[in-house]
Amino acid sequence: MAKKERKSINELLSLKGKRALITGAAAGIGRAIAYRVAEAGADLELVDINLREMKKIAAELRDFDVKVNVHKVDLSKREEILALWEELGDGVDILINNAGIYLFKDFTDVDEEFFEKILKVNFKSVFWMCQEMIRRRGKKGGAILNVASIEAVLPFAKGLIHYDVSKMGVIALTRALAREYGKMGFRVNAIVPGGIKTPGVKKLEREAAMKLNVDLIKTAINFRNRLPLGRFGDPDEVARMVVVLVSELASYMTGAMIAIDGGFLSS
Numbered sequence: 001m002a003k004k005e006r007k008s009i010n011e012l013l014s015l016k017g018k019r020a021l022i023t024g025a026a027a028g029i030g031r032a033i034a035y036r037v038a039e040a041g042a043d044l045e046l047v048d049i050n051l052r053e054m055k056k057i058a059a060e061l062r063d064f065d066v067k068v069n070v071h072k073v074d075l076s077k078r079e080e081i082l083a084l085w086e087e088l089g090d091g092v093d094i095l096i097n098n099a100g101i102y103l104f105k106d107f108t109d110v111d112e113e114f115f116e117k118i119l120k121v122n123f124k125s126v127f128w129m130c131q132e133m134i135r136r137r138g139k140k141g142g143a144i145l146n147v148a149s150i151e152a153v154l155p156f157a158k159g160l161i162h163y164d165v166s167k168m169g170v171i172a173l174t175r176a177l178a179r180e181y182g183k184m185g186f187r188v189n190a191i192v193p194g195g196i197k198t199p200g201v202k203k204l205e206r207e208a209a210m211k212l213n214v215d216l217i218k219t220a221i222n223f224r225n226r227l228p229l230g231r232f233g234d235p236d237e238v239a240r241m242v243v244v245l246v247s248e249l250a251s252y253m254t255g256a257m258i259a260i261d262g263g264f265l266s267s
């Protein structure tokens with residue numbers, strides 16, 4: 001490639017002039033993504049049910065000199081998703097579907113109401129969000145990044161079958177959209193995180209210790225012992241890769257499933 005055509009790494013990584021929507025932005029991985037995406041220069045649309053935390057984050061992000069809007073949306077409700085996109089129109093270049101819940105329940109105790117709740121938050125919301133993005137953007141294209149889980153690929157913890165199914169749905173959706181909408185300018189990728197110390201994971205650990213949930217405590221110890229890197233990950237270690245995947249650095253990547261798991265899936 002001629003030198004003058006060749007963009008620098010910094011230019012390729014920059015998200016200046018882009019608008020990025022991040023779901024589940026009030027905590028954990030979503031919050032870390034918001035910081036890094038803002039640092040890369042994109043304006044942000046933060047989406048979560050926790051308005052108070054999002055407002056705090058928006059105030060902290062002022063330092064990056066980007067526009068930040070916050071939207072209180074319950075992603076389990078399609079009508080709220082549609083109302084959000086009515087407001088946003090076609091201006092979102094980057095969609096990061098991160099929100100998700102991981103509630104433990106034995107397979108034999110799962111009833112329809114519980115299963116439906118998991119599917120609505122973890123899978124159906126991603127389906128509707130992608131649909132709105134693609135409908136509204138059309139040939140303008142864009143980058144979509146969906147957050148799945150190692151659990152979908154290698155079920156490890158007991159009591160997460162409903163969760164595994166919902167996250168496998170996210171992977172199937174990612175790959176199918178990548179195939180169908182690549183020529184329209186959409187890149188659709190999934191990350192597969194595992195072992196990331198977030199408020200959600202810390203809460204689970206506290207609950208397991210308090211209730212002396214031996215299964216869950218054993219799972220956590222076995223999990224850690226299997227990690228090739230020998231430690232849990234920080235949400236920022238996920239966020240850094242997300243910036244790469246939604247930027248031009250990853251311009252030839254679509255339909256990919258990237259593990260960010262300290263090597264768990266390889267061990």
Ligand code: NAD
Pocket residue numbers: 023024025026027028029030047048049050073074075076098099100101102121147148149150151192193194195196197198199200201
């Ligand atoms: P977290 O519980 O720390 O944060 C999740 C955020 O999503 C919260 O801010 C919460 O308010 C929001 N949220 C939940 N339900 C919502 C709803 N109905 N509408 C709008 N917002 C809602 O979670 P985390 O650990 O940061 O996980 C983020 C994503 O990564 C999830 O999809 C999770 O399944 C996935 N994941 C996490 C890990 C890990 O090790 N932490 C591993 C694999 C996958």
